[in-house]
Structures are given as C-alpha cells and as structure tokens.
Amino acid sequence: MTPALETRELTIRFGGHVAVDAVSCAFFPGQLTAIVGPNGAGKTTYFNLMSGQLRASSGAVLVRGRDITGLDAPRRARLGLGRAFQLTNLFPALSVLENVRLACQARAGVHYEMTRPWMARRDILAAAHATLARVGLEGRAGSAVSALSHGDQRKLEVAMMMALEPDILMFDEPTAGMSVDEVPVVLDLIAQLKRDASKTILLVEHKMDVVRSLADRIIVLHNGKLMADGPPAEVIASPLVREAYLGAAA
Amino acid sequence: MRLLSGDPPRGWPARALVVLVALALAATPLLFHGAKPLEVAEKICVMAALAASYDVLLGYTGIVSFAHVMFFGVGAYGVGLASYALGPGWGAMALGLAGGLALSAALALAIGLFSLRVQAIFFAMVTLAVAYAFNVLASQLPDLTGGEDGRSFRVPELLRPGHHFGHWLGTAVTGRTLTYYLVLAGAAALFLVLLRIVNSPFGRVLQAIRENPLRAEALGYRIVFHRTLAVIVTALVAAFVGGLDAMWLRYVGPDTALSFSIQIDVLVIVVIGGRGTLYGAVVGAAVFVIAENYLRALIGAAATATADLPLLPNLLHPDRWLLWLGVLFILAVRFAPRGIVGELQRRHDEGRRS
Numbered sequence: 266m267t268p269a270l271e272t273r274e275l276t277i278r279f280g281g282h283v284a285v286d287a288v289s290c291a292f293f294p295g296q297l298t299a300i301v302g303p304n305g306a307g308k309t310t311y312f313n314l315m316s317g318q319l320r321a322s323s324g325a326v327l328v329r330g331r332d333i334t335g336l337d338a339p340r341r342a343r344l345g346l347g348r349a350f351q352l353t354n355l356f357p358a359l360s361v362l363e364n365v366r367l368a369c370q371a372r373a374g375v376h377y378e379m380t381r382p383w384m385a386r387r388d389i390l391a392a393a394h395a396t397l398a399r400v401g402l403e404g405r406a407g408s409a410v411s412a413l414s415h416g417d418q419r420k421l422e423v424a425m426m427m428a429l430e431p432d433i434l435m436f437d438e439p440t441a442g443m444s445v446d447e448v449p450v451v452l453d454l455i456a457q458l459k460r461d462a463s464k465t466i467l468l469v470e471h472k473m474d475v476v477r478s479l480a481d482r483i484i485v486l487h488n489g490k491l492m493a494d495g496p497p498a499e500v501i502a503s504p505l506v507r508e509a510y511l512g513a514a515a
Numbered sequence: 516m517r518l519l520s521g522d523p524p525r526g527w528p529a530r531a532l533v534v535l536v537a538l539a540l541a542a543t544p545l546l547f548h549g550a551k552p553l554e555v556a557e558k559i560c561v562m563a564a565l566a567a568s569y570d571v572l573l574g575y576t577g578i579v580s581f582a583h584v585m586f587f588g589v590g591a592y593g594v595g596l597a598s599y600a601l602g603p604g605w606g607a608m609a610l611g612l613a614g615g616l617a618l619s620a621a622l623a624l625a626i627g628l629f630s631l632r633v634q635a636i637f638f639a640m641v642t643l644a645v646a647y648a649f650n651v652l653a654s655q656l657p658d659l660t661g662g663e664d665g666r667s668f669r670v671p672e673l674l675r676p677g678h679h680f681g682h683w684l685g686t687a688v689t690g691r692t693l694t695y696y697l698v699l700a701g702a703a704a705l706f707l708v709l710l711r712i713v714n715s716p717f718g719r720v721l722q723a724i725r726e727n728p729l730r731a732e733a734l735g736y737r738i739v740f741h742r743t744l745a746v747i748v749t750a751l752v753a754a755f756v757g758g759l760d761a762m763w764l765r766y767v768g769p770d771t772a773l774s775f776s777i778q779i780d781v782l783v784i785v786v787i788g789g790r791g792t793l794y795g796a797v798v799g800a801a802v803f804v805i806a807e808n809y810l811r812a813l814i815g816a817a818a819t820a821t822a823d824l825p826l827l828p829n830l831l832h833p834d835r836w837l838l839w840l841g842v843l844f845i846l847a848v849r850f851a852p853r854g855i856v857g858e859l860q861r862r863h864d865e866g867r868r869s
C-alpha cells in the first residue's frame with residue numbers, strides 16, 4: 266500500500282543546529298499517528314517541512330508516492346495536506362465566519378473570481394456555517410477573532426483545516442492551553458475524523474491519556490531524530506521513551 | 516444595493532458624507548458658475564477614483580506601491596500623445612487609452628511577478644525605481660513626449676469649450692460641461708468596479724493576505740498571483756483615470772501626470788479618508804482638493820488679519836498652506852488613525868454591538 270505521506274531522510278539545519286535530522290517515516294490512510302517528544306524536539310518543524318512552510322535542507326517529502334519536496338505551501342495544501350497550527354494562526358481583523366469562509370472558498374477552488382460579490386456564492390457561505398457548527402462556534406460567527414477565548418480560537422484553527430477537507434490532517438497540539446471543558450469538543454472531532462478510513466491523521470500531543478486513547482501508532486522525536494516508532498503500548502513501555510520523554514514529563 | 520455590491524458605507528454619518536460629496540459633484544455645473552469650481556470638482560473626481568484604486572493596494576492588500584501614479588501617467592500620455600499625433604478625434608483618444616491600458620497591464624505584470632515573490636519592502640523599492648525611471652524617460656524623450664513641457668492637444672469638437680449645447684437652468688451647457696460629466700461618469704463607474712472587486716471572492720482573499728499571508732498560503736492561495744493581479748487591476752483603473760484627466764486638461768506633461776507629488780497626494784487622501792474603506796477615497800479626495808484650493812485663500816486672510824503680530828503673518832503666508840496641511844495630516848493620523856470614514860464606521864459598529 267502506498268503511504269499517504271512519507272518523508273525520506275528529511276533534514277533541516279538552522280545554522281549549525283539540526284532541528285530535524287534524517288527522519289524517514291511513512292503514514293497511512295486510516296491511521297492516526299501521535300508524534301511525541303519534549304519541547305524543542307522538532308515536532309513543529311517536522312510538520313512545517315511536510316506542509317511546506319519550511320524548505321528541507323535535504324531529503325524528500327512524498328504524497329501518495331509523488332515527490333512534492335519542490336512544491337510550495339499552497340500547492341501542497343491543494344494536494345490535500347491540511348494543517349492546524351500550534352500557535353494560533355488566523356486572520357485577526359476578520360470575523361470568525363470570514364476566517365472559515367475563506368477556507369471553504371479555497372476548498373471550492375474559487376481563487377480569482379472578481380465579477381460577483383462573495384455573497385453570491387451561497388454554497389460557500391453555507392459550508393462555512395456548517396463547519397463552524399461542527400466545532401461548536403456557530404453562535405460566534407459574527408464575532409471578531411480577537412474577541413474569542415483562547416480555546417475558541419483553537420477550535421477555529423481546527424475548523425479552518427477541516428473546511429479544506431484534506432486527506433492528510435496535521436494537528437499540532439490542538440488542545441494546548443484549552444480549559445478542561447473545551448478539550449472534549451476537539452478530541453471528539455478528531456475521533457470522528459478517525460472513523461473515516463481515508464483520512465491520514467498526525468497528532469502532536471503531550472497529554473498521554475489522549476495519545477493512548479486516540480493513537481494507532483506513536484513515533485518519538487528527540488533532538489530532531491526519530492527515536493522510536495510502534496504501537497502505543499509498546500512505545501510507551503520502552504525504556505528509551507520513559508527516559509527521554511515520559512520521565513521528564515511525569 | 517446590487518450596484519454597491521452589498522457594501523454601502525456603514526452608519527448614517529458615513530453614508531450622508533458620501534452622498535453629500537456625490538450629489539455636490541453631480542450638481543457642480545448647475546450650482547456654480549465660472550471655471551474654478553468645475554476645475555476643483557473635476558480634480559475631486561479624478562483623485563477619488565485614483566485614491567480608491569490605491570486603497571485596494573494599500574488598505575485592502577497591504578501593498579505599498581510608489582508606481583501607482585506612473586500608471587495614471589501612462590493612461591494620460593496614451594490619450595494625450597495619440598490625440599497629438601493622430602489629430603483630435605474619439606478614435607484617437609480610444610486608441611491612446613487602449614495603448615495606455617495595455618502598457619500599464621504589461622508593466623504591472625512584469626513588476627509584480629518580478630518583485631512580489633520577495634518581501635513587500637522589495638516591491639516598494641522596485642516600484643520607486645521604475646516610477647523614477649519613467650519620470651526621467653518622459654522628460655528625456657522630448658520628440659515623443661514633449662519633454663518637460665509636455666504636450667497640449669485638441670479634443671473632439673463636442674468636448675471643446677466653444678461648443679454650446681444651449682442653456683439649462685440658467686447655466687450655459689458647453690463642451691466643458693459634457694467633458695466634466697464624462698469624467699464624473701467614468702470615475703463613478705470605476706469606483707463601482709473597485710467596490711465590486713473588493714467584495715468579490717478575490718477581494719476577500721486580498722484582505723486575508725493583508726492579515727496573514729502565510730496563513731493564506733496554507734489555505735492554498737498562491738498569494739504572488741493574487742498580489743500581482745491586484746497590482747494589474749488597480750494599474751488599469753489608474754491608467755483609465757489618467758486618460759480621463761488628460762481629456763479634461765487637454766494637456767499631458769510630467770507635472771500633471773507623473774509627478775511624485777501626486778503620489779504623495781494620493782497616499783494622504785487614502786489615509787485621511789480611511790484606509791481599507793474605499794469610500795474614504797471619495798471623502799478624502801473632497802477634503803484634500805478643497806483644502807488645496809481654498810486653504811491658501813483662508814490662510815492668506817488669516818495672515819492679513821494678524822499682520823501686526825510678530826512671526827504669525829510669516830507662518831500664515833499663503834505659500835505655507837502645505838505646511839498647514841501637513842499639520843492637519845499629523846493631527847488626523849494621531850487622533851483618527853482610521854481616517855474620516857474609518858472612524859465614522861467604527862463608531863457605528865461599536866454602537867451596534869453595545
């Protein structure tokens with residue numbers, strides 16, 4: 266089976282610092298892979314290399330067997346690589362609805378249409394409202410992004426990725442900084458997406474109970490290197506991981 | 516509402532202001548006599564449309580360009596040089612305008628693709644260089660452009676001051692009246708086109724690019740193309756406005772069509788009117804052009820009144836009007852950074868929320 270997403274010896278250097286060091290790994294449809302590792306391990310950088318925000322120093326990224334190392338972020342997004350950012354990354358002066366609507370518009374492939382007002386595309390507007398409802402933000406459609414709580418901004422971040430209906434979804438600490446009662450909304454959403462066997466999901470998450478309940482597989486990054494890769498029970502039990510990561514976190 | 520693309524000014528104060536300017540411009544030939552008010556009104560029309568197109572770049576897309584007036588000049592020279600070379604006629608003007616539009620689009624495409632991939636500041640520098648080169652070129656090719664002196668040319672019979680259509684409501688309707696209404700209609704149509712563009716799906720992406728270019732890319736928008744297209748479309752509008760203005764002036768030269776001081780005026784108009792509002796360009800142009808034309812007189816009167824005091828008459832000399840406009844500008848930026856229309860709309864929005 267061709268992997269949905271694959272990296273081969275993927276490496277990036279910042280000056281002398283190797284933030285991602287020859288990581289080779291393949292991700293398959295229907296699988297949720299949790300990526301764990303201490304802060305600064307290179308998880309976000311690994312995501313940036315795959316979704317195109319950063320260019321690799323060496324190595325390759327493949328989507329469904331096709332080498333996409335030379336493509337920029339917009340083209341990768343169009344190939345179905347979706348990304349929810351760790352640091353909330355929205356359009357601050359625009360309304361909540363408009364943030365999602367722009368994602369729905371991109372999904373509909375409407376890029377340069379300039380002869381009709383945006384309201385004329387009712388299909389896009391309807392899709393935006395539907396997406397907001399999925400993350401429980403339908404009541405906040407008219408709000409300014411800056412008026413949202415941190416947790417709601419995280420939900421909007423996730424909604425914008427979902428609006429693109431990507432085959433490959435990369436969640437970077439989606440629940441970080443959320444209040445306890447907000448976390449289940451996002452986790453339910455991920456669990457729901459997971460039921461769709463065509464989706465390939467990558468999840469960076471620190472909460473071990475979350476990882477245990479959602480992940481089919483865990484990979485461990487440490488100092489930019491891939492340290493372990495396997496079923497959750499096995500990886501969590503390995504002495505290496507206990508020492509390098511869980512020991513420090515627990 | 517359809518004409519305004521569902522985006523009228525928000526709140527009655529902003530609405531009233533825009534309507535007032537529009538009505539005053541429409542009625543100027545009937546309300547006032549003599550050449551001066553019509554000159555002022557024509558300048559307001561031209562600057563409003565030109566500033567509105569600049570606002571699409573600056574206020575909506577977040578691009579700083581110093582070459583916007585260059586495109587205005589390309590349109591003006593197109594109409595002027597074609598009429599000069601081919602003799603007066605509608606065909607010559609249309610041909611010149613078409614040439615100006617084509618050259619503007621080609622230049623905008625080249626500048627955009629060349630420099631918008633890199634940082635925004637690089638684009639600003641490139642536009643500055645290109646606009647400067649164009650200015651020099653226009654002055655250094657006297658055989659083609661008339662050099663520093665520019666070119667005076669004749670317009671079709673119907674548009675000449677000597678052509679009398681008769682009287683209406685006690686006013687003589689001449690070729691100048693017709694020319695004025697052509698400029699007004701052209702400027703209004705271009706404004707509505709811009710309003711449609713900023714409210715289109717494409718225009719919405721421009722605002723997203725202004726807010727967060729990297730996020731726009733992550734959604735799949737190839738922002739170089741959006742930015743370049745924005746530069747091309749606004750260049751076309753600027754060139755069109757330039758053609759209209761040349762037709763009114765019956766003259767084209769570096770001072771009226773390419774000068775950097777026009778570029779500064781456009782920037783000031785967008786800022787005092789309100790960036791990213793489009794309507795701000797209309798209100799800003801009216802305020803600016805009226806101040807430019809009547810502030811001198813006002814200050815002159817103040818100088819006479821204070822003639823016995825030390826220093827003040829000197830500061831109030833009519834030639835210092837630009838200084839006072841500068842002071843007004845600084846005060847406006849300090850106390851109403853959103854500009855006139857932006858500030859009025861903000862108050863309206865906040866009133867509705869509470």
Ligand SMILES: Nc1ncnc2c1ncn2[C@@H]1O[C@H](COP(=O)(O)OP(=O)(O)O)[C@@H](O)[C@H]1O
Nearest residue numbers: 279282284302303304305306307308309310311
């Ligand atoms: N743009 C950059 N320039 C320089 N160093 C960077 C850059 N991005 C990340 N790094 C470094 O790479 C390392 C990995 O960071 P990151 O991927 O954010 O870690 P994680 O997401 O696992 O916490 C860190 O040491 C960080 O300082």
Ligand SMILES: [Mg+2]
Nearest residue numbers: 308309310351
């Ligand atoms: Mg991180």
